[in-house]
Amino acid sequence: MKKIVIHKPGGYERLVIEEHPDPVPGPDAVIIDVAAIGINYADCVTRMGLYASAKHYVGYPITPGFEVAGTVRATGAAVTDLEPGTRVLAVTRFNAYATQLAVPRSQVFRLPPQLQFTSAAGFCAVSLTAWFALFELAHPHAGNHILVHSAAGGVGGMLVQLGKLAGCRVTGVVGAAHKVGTVLELGADAVIDKSTQPLWLTAERLAPDGYDIILDANGVATLRQSYRHLAPVGKLVVYGFHSMLPQRGGVPHKLRLALDYLRTPRFSPFDLTTRNRSVLGFNLSFLFDQTTTLQLGLQQLLDWLEEGKLQTPGVTSYPFESVAQAHRDLESGQTTGKLVLTCTH
Numbered sequence: 001m002k003k004i005v006i007h008k009p010g011g012y013e014r015l016v017i018e019e020h021p022d023p024v025p026g027p028d029a030v031i032i033d034v035a036a037i038g039i040n041y042a043d044c045v046t047r048m049g050l051y052a053s054a055k056h057y058v059g060y061p062i063t064p065g066f067e068v069a070g071t072v073r074a075t076g077a078a079v080t081d082l083e084p085g086t087r088v089l090a091v092t093r094f095n096a097y098a099t100q101l102a103v104p105r106s107q108v109f110r111l112p113p114q115l116q117f118t119s120a121a122g123f124c125a126v127s128l129t130a131w132f133a134l135f136e137l138a139h140p141h142a143g144n145h146i147l148v149h150s151a152a153g154g155v156g157g158m159l160v161q162l163g164k165l166a167g168c169r170v171t172g173v174v175g176a177a178h179k180v181g182t183v184l185e186l187g188a189d190a191v192i193d194k195s196t197q198p199l200w201l202t203a204e205r206l207a208p209d210g211y212d213i214i215l216d217a218n219g220v221a222t223l224r225q226s227y228r229h230l231a232p233v234g235k236l237v238v239y240g241f242h243s244m245l246p247q248r249g250g251v252p253h254k255l256r257l258a259l260d261y262l263r264t265p266r267f268s269p270f271d272l273t274t275r276n277r278s279v280l281g282f283n284l285s286f287l288f289d290q291t292t293t294l295q296l297g298l299q300q301l302l303d304w305l306e307e308g309k310l311q312t313p314g315v316t317s318y319p320f321e322s323v324a325q326a327h328r329d330l331e332s333g334q335t336t337g338k339l340v341l342t343c344t345h
C-alpha cells in the first residue's frame, strides 16, 4: 500500500508518499481498498504542526486524513455483516491518506447506492462537523436567523443546508464573488460577499435584531464582531481559526500567529450573563471516543442524503500524487465545496 506521511511539520514538501506493508485486519477491523479520500482544512493544519489533536493522538510522523470511500478488501473474524467488495465509506481519526485503510467496524458505513466514491469521500467530516455544531450544540428552532461564515466551503456549505433543513433563515458570508452562486444554490436566503460588501453593515441590515446563531471558523478576523451581532439568547459556535493561517506558502508566520493569538477575544462570563449570549466550541476529533453520537449523527445524515433532503458538496478531484497541489488550493481560500484525492489500484 501507499500512504502519505508527514515526518516533520512544515510546507507542502512535507507530504511524502511512501510504500508500506498492507494492513492485516484485527478481529473487529475492516480493511478498505480506498478509492477516494476527503481533504479537510484540518489536514493542512496538521501538516503545519498546529493541530492539537494530531499531537495529542498520534504525534509525528503522522498520516493525516479523516475520511475515505472504497470497497471492503478483507474483514476480521468478528465482522460478519460486510462482505469483501461491499462499497463503503468510513471515518478515521487520522491515517486516511492511504490506498488501504484498517478501521474498526463501528466507523464503516454502507455507501448509499446513488453515491459515487468521490462524493462519498467528502461527505462525512464536513456533514458531521456541521451536524454537531448545529444540532448538538446550537439547537436551532424553525424561524431562527443563522449567519454562516465561509459558507461556500466544505463545512460552511453543509451548515447552510442543515440550517435550511431546520427551518431557519440562513445568511451565508463568502470571501469572493465566484462563491455567491454556490451558496445560493445550497438554499441560503441571502449571501454577503465580504470582498465587495461591508460585512457587518450588510449583516445588520439583514438582521436588525441580531442573529440567533452564528457559526465562525475564521477566528480572530471576525470573532469579536460575530459575538456583537448575536440577538439576545444568541449562540456563537466557534470551530476553527483559519484567518490566523497563511493563504500561500504553506508555512505559518510565527510572529503573526502570536499577535493573532493575543488579539483573539476572551469572552467574559459577566458579559455572557448580562447580555444573554453563549459561546460554544468543539473539536470533532474527540467524537471518536463517543461512538454512539458519531454513529447517530452519521446515520441521520446518510438517511437525509438518501431521502434527497441533503446533497453532497460539489467535489474537485486530485490524483493521490497531487496532494500538495490540493493542500495549496484549499489554503488559497478560493475553493468551493470539497477537495478529494483519488487512488488507482
Ligand SMILES: NC(=O)c1ccc[n+]([C@@H]2O[C@H](COP(=O)([O-])OP(=O)(O)OC[C@H]3O[C@@H](n4cnc5c(N)ncnc54)[C@H](OP(=O)(O)O)[C@@H]3O)[C@@H](O)[C@H]2O)c1
Pocket (backbone or CB within 6 Å): 039, 040, 041, 042, 045, 125, 126, 129, 149, 150, 151, 152, 153, 154, 155, 156, 173, 174, 175, 176, 179, 217, 218, 238, 239, 240, 241, 242, 243, 244, 245, 246, 247, 282, 283, 284, 285, 330, 331, 332, 333, 334, 335, 336, 337
Ligand atoms: N472544530 C472541528 O471539529 C472542525 C471540523 C472540521 C473543520 N473545522 C474547521 O472548519 C473550517 C472549514 O474547514 P473546511 O475543511 O470545510 O475548509 P473550507 O471551508 O472548504 O475552506 C476554508 C475557507 O475558509 C476561508 N478562509 C478565511 N481565511 C482563510 C485563510 N487565511 N486561509 C484559508 N482559508 C481561509 C475561505 O473562505 P471565505 O474566504 O469564503 O471565508 C476558505 O475557502 C476550518 O477552519 C477547519 O479547521 C473544524
